[in-house]
Structure formats: structure tokens, C-alpha cells
Amino acid sequence: MSEPLPDVRTFRLSPAVVTPLRERLPHVATQTIDAIMAEVPAYREAFAGDLGVKIERAVRAALGTFLGLVSRGHSPDPQSPLAPALEAAYALGRGEARNGRSLDALLAAYRVGARSAWHELAEISVRSGQPAATIAHFAELVFAYIDELSAASVAGHADELASTGRARVRHLEHLARALLAGEPEATVMAAAQRADWSPPRTLTAVLVPEHASRAAIDLLDRRTLQLSEAGPGAPDRLVLLVPDAAGSSRDALLGLLRGRNVVVGPARPWLQVKASYDRAVRILALTPARGVIDTEEHLAELVLTADPQALADLRAHVLAPIGDTSDASAAKLVDTLRSWLRHQGRREDVAAELFIHPQTVRYRMTQLRELYGDKLRDPAWTTSLIIALTIR
Incomplete structure (x- = not known):
């Protein structure tokens, strides 16, 4: 089993070790960015523009914080010099999630960056005549520091995804409510844009028992909207608004839902899905909900019970x-x-x-x-x- 990395807060290096490293920080930062661009495709284009300059400054600042941390005198609050770097790493993780870059890409950038930075720092230390034991000790500190930054970025990335996911779920549910309430087209279009949801040609309302909703949703188009409360006409039911389930796709939808007690309304242009929902609710009131109920098979009953x-x-x-x-x-x-x-x-x-x-x-x-x-x-x-x- 490998030894745990040291706590970078508790170690100190002499000015003789740190001074030549500090002088070469701009070069180390540049080499680190070049290595990430060369080896992590997700960052190649992003770092080529203005973002590359900003990241280079951030790398230089992070390494500067590290050198300041391991060369300072004893402090009553040993964590305070590290806190800003951890906050910056956390913010970096959130920003990468917002920009759509994966956690794998972020961790790869850290791995490549750590290796490149250490290669440059070690070379400087060797040229300044540091003994092998000091350089080995320094390596432990560098990787312990990068490990802490990486963990903070991972936490930021995860928190941003969770926050974004919750917000998008709220936006999607608001869109579903607007559609079923028959809101004006401009209101619905704005809701779709906020939810980052691309409108299909048609939507089909499906009423599903609460206990079976998760299994049903997993079978359907990922763009399916859902509303947790169907309304007074369909107690204990969830509403699913399924995209583009007309024609032969309707047969496929009915087949996917086979064995579940659901009511499937007609396909309607997506802005008119309220009509599909209203019909499904009416059929639910007329027909015992056993198995898949296709409202298209009950049109005569609808007509004859209209009044x-x-x-x-x-x-x-x-x-x-x-x-x-x-x-x-x-x-x-x-x-x-x-x-x-x-x-x-x-x-x-x-x-x-x-x-x-x-x-x-x-x-x-x-x-x-x-x-x-x-x-x-x-x-x-x-x-x-x-x-x-x-x-x-």
C-alpha cells in the first residue's frame, strides 16, 4: 500500500530551495499550460484564446501560493494561506461544469499539469544544487498540494452539476405547467428557452400512477416532460408529455408501456398538448384504469358523454x-x-x-x-x- 501524501500545511522549505523556484514561476506556468493543451484535447481550443492567458495566470498564482505556504514562518492559523487557493480551485471546478467539460477532462488536466509542473520545478532544483533528499521531499509536497486543489475542484464540479440539475428540473416542470395551463405561446416559448428544451413537433400526454412513474420515464424519450401533480381529475397520477409519439411511433409508445396502468392521450402539436391531457383525464374518469388505455380506442364514448x-x-x-x-x-x-x-x-x-x-x-x-x-x-x-x- 502506498504511503499517504503529507499535509502540505505542516512542512517548511528553506529560502535557498524556494528562491530559484519563485524566479522561474512564469516559465513553469507556461510549460504547464502547453502540456495540458497538448495532452488533454478538451482544453486545446479553450486555452488557445484569452482563456489560456487567464489560466496561465491562475496556475502561476496557485504555484506562488504553494511556494509561499512552504516557505513561511510558523503561523497561528496554518490553514489560512491555503484557503484562497482551495476556493479558487473550487470555483474552477464549478466553472468547468458550467462550460460543459467533464470531470474526467478536469482530472486529466490536473494530472498532466502536476507532472509538467513537477518536471520543471525539479529541473530548477537540480540546477540550483539541491540534494536528492530535499528534491524528493519537495516532490511529496508538490503532489500533496495538487491533490488538495484537485479535490476542491472535484467538489466544485459536483456541486455545480447538482445545482444546475435541480434548476433545470424546476424549469422543465414550470414548462410542463405552462403547457397544461394553456399559457400564451410567448410565455411557453420563454419557459422552453429557460429550460434549454428543444420543442418537438408533437407531444402526447400520458397519465401514470405515481408508483410506476420512474420505470415508465426510463423507457421514454429523454426530452419527456413530467409534472408530479396531474390535478383533481387524475388523483395519484403523474403527467408525462412524450415527444413525437404520433403515427407508428405511437404503436411503439403503447408497446413500451404494456403491462402498466396508464392512459395515453392523442398526439397534438406541442403547444396544444393541453388538449391531449384533457382527453386523457376524461377517459380516466370513464374507464377503469387497467393496462394501457389508448384514448383513440374510446372516441365514441367521449363523443357520447360530452354532455x-x-x-x-x-x-x-x-x-x-x-x-x-x-x-x-x-x-x-x-x-x-x-x-x-x-x-x-x-x-x-x-x-x-x-x-x-x-x-x-x-x-x-x-x-x-x-x-x-x-x-x-x-x-x-x-x-x-x-x-x-x-x-x-
């Missing part, structure tokens, strides 16, 4: 000849009439569905013809009866 009070009035009107349908004998007539309409008068099919004898079907239909007269041959009346008796 519930009108449907109730229609049912009362067309069943008025039968009388009190809560009466057992009247209820049997209603069931027979419904089946007769469904099976287009095929007596054997009606008997099979109701588990009665065909003669019983004939007897009841005779009663119904007496009650309705010629209305059972009137296309308009039979259409009204079908609508009234088909929708429960």
Missing part, C-alpha cells in the same frame, strides 16, 4: 314508454331491448347473451312493440335508443 345531463335526459325520454325502469320486470325489458339493438334483432344471439329461451325473447319483444309501436322501426328512434342504452 352527461343531455345523455341522462335522452335516456329518460326514450325509456319513458317502459315506465319505472327500477321495477324488476321493466329492467328485464330494458336489458332485452339493449341486446336486441346490439344484435340487430337476432333472437338466438339475444337469448344466448341474456341466458334465456328464444321464446322468452319473442315474448318480451312483443311487449316492447306494444309499448313503442312503430317507433322501433323508426331509424331516428332506434339511433336514440342505441345511444341511450349503450352508454352506461
Whole structure:
């Protein structure tokens, strides 16, 4: 097992060691930047411009802090000279995350920089006549110092990603709320821009139980928006707004969600996804949520239940000849009439569905013809009866 690096705060080097190093700091910083540009592609273009000059100054300052730290006299607060360098390294990590450079690239830059800086510093120390033991001791201090800076940058990088991620999640949820609230186009477009979200051609609303939401989201397009509260019409449901799930892509979406109790609305132009959501909520109220419910398979129910009070009035009107349908004998007539309409008068099919004898079907239909007269041959009346008796 390798020995732990020393605590750079506790070591001191003599002025004879430090002075020639301090004189050559600009050269060391330049060589360090050149090495990083040559060996870490992610920084090659960035360091070639104005940023390269700034980073060179930062490297020079960091090395200067190190030399000041290991050459100073004893201090009552041994950490204070190191604190500014650690703060700068932390800020560097956050800045690299904001600029889209990965942690791997950042750590590679530290490794290359440490190696290059040490190569230059060691060469200076050798030329100034320092003994091998002193140079070896100095190497430990250099790498301990770089290790502390690297750890601070890693922390800054991680904190920035976490902060940025939380902010983007908030922006994406705000966008979803704006879409489902039917906000003006300008408001929604601004929300999409804040969330750094590229609008698709269409969005499809999907209502998912809370407990199944994570598994469902993992299957879908990464641009899928989600809202943790579906609203009063869909309790305990999350809303997912899935991009570009029209046509054959809709079949793929339904296949991905197979086995889950979800309601899938129609695909709509993305700014009009509220219509998809509203339809999904309506179907959820009409249909027990078992398995994948495709709202496109329930369009007739939507049309016929658009005005519930009108449907109730229609049912009362067309069943008025039968009388009190809560009466057992009247209820049997209603069931027979419904089946007769469904099976287009095929007596054997009606008997099979109701588990009665065909003669019983004939007897009841005779009663119904007496009650309705010629209305059972009137296309308009039979259409009204079908609508009234088909929708429960």
C-alpha cells in the first residue's frame, strides 16, 4: 500500500530551495499550460484564446501560493494561506461544469499539469544544487498540494452539476405547467428557452400512477416532460408529455408501456398538448384504469358523454314508454331491448347473451312493440335508443 501524501500545511522549505523556484514561476506556468493543451484535447481550443492567458495566470498564482505556504514562518492559523487557493480551485471546478467539460477532462488536466509542473520545478532544483533528499521531499509536497486543489475542484464540479440539475428540473416542470395551463405561446416559448428544451413537433400526454412513474420515464424519450401533480381529475397520477409519439411511433409508445396502468392521450402539436391531457383525464374518469388505455380506442364514448345531463335526459325520454325502469320486470325489458339493438334483432344471439329461451325473447319483444309501436322501426328512434342504452 502506498504511503499517504503529507499535509502540505505542516512542512517548511528553506529560502535557498524556494528562491530559484519563485524566479522561474512564469516559465513553469507556461510549460504547464502547453502540456495540458497538448495532452488533454478538451482544453486545446479553450486555452488557445484569452482563456489560456487567464489560466496561465491562475496556475502561476496557485504555484506562488504553494511556494509561499512552504516557505513561511510558523503561523497561528496554518490553514489560512491555503484557503484562497482551495476556493479558487473550487470555483474552477464549478466553472468547468458550467462550460460543459467533464470531470474526467478536469482530472486529466490536473494530472498532466502536476507532472509538467513537477518536471520543471525539479529541473530548477537540480540546477540550483539541491540534494536528492530535499528534491524528493519537495516532490511529496508538490503532489500533496495538487491533490488538495484537485479535490476542491472535484467538489466544485459536483456541486455545480447538482445545482444546475435541480434548476433545470424546476424549469422543465414550470414548462410542463405552462403547457397544461394553456399559457400564451410567448410565455411557453420563454419557459422552453429557460429550460434549454428543444420543442418537438408533437407531444402526447400520458397519465401514470405515481408508483410506476420512474420505470415508465426510463423507457421514454429523454426530452419527456413530467409534472408530479396531474390535478383533481387524475388523483395519484403523474403527467408525462412524450415527444413525437404520433403515427407508428405511437404503436411503439403503447408497446413500451404494456403491462402498466396508464392512459395515453392523442398526439397534438406541442403547444396544444393541453388538449391531449384533457382527453386523457376524461377517459380516466370513464374507464377503469387497467393496462394501457389508448384514448383513440374510446372516441365514441367521449363523443357520447360530452354532455352527461343531455345523455341522462335522452335516456329518460326514450325509456319513458317502459315506465319505472327500477321495477324488476321493466329492467328485464330494458336489458332485452339493449341486446336486441346490439344484435340487430337476432333472437338466438339475444337469448344466448341474456341466458334465456328464444321464446322468452319473442315474448318480451312483443311487449316492447306494444309499448313503442312503430317507433322501433323508426331509424331516428332506434339511433336514440342505441345511444341511450349503450352508454352506461
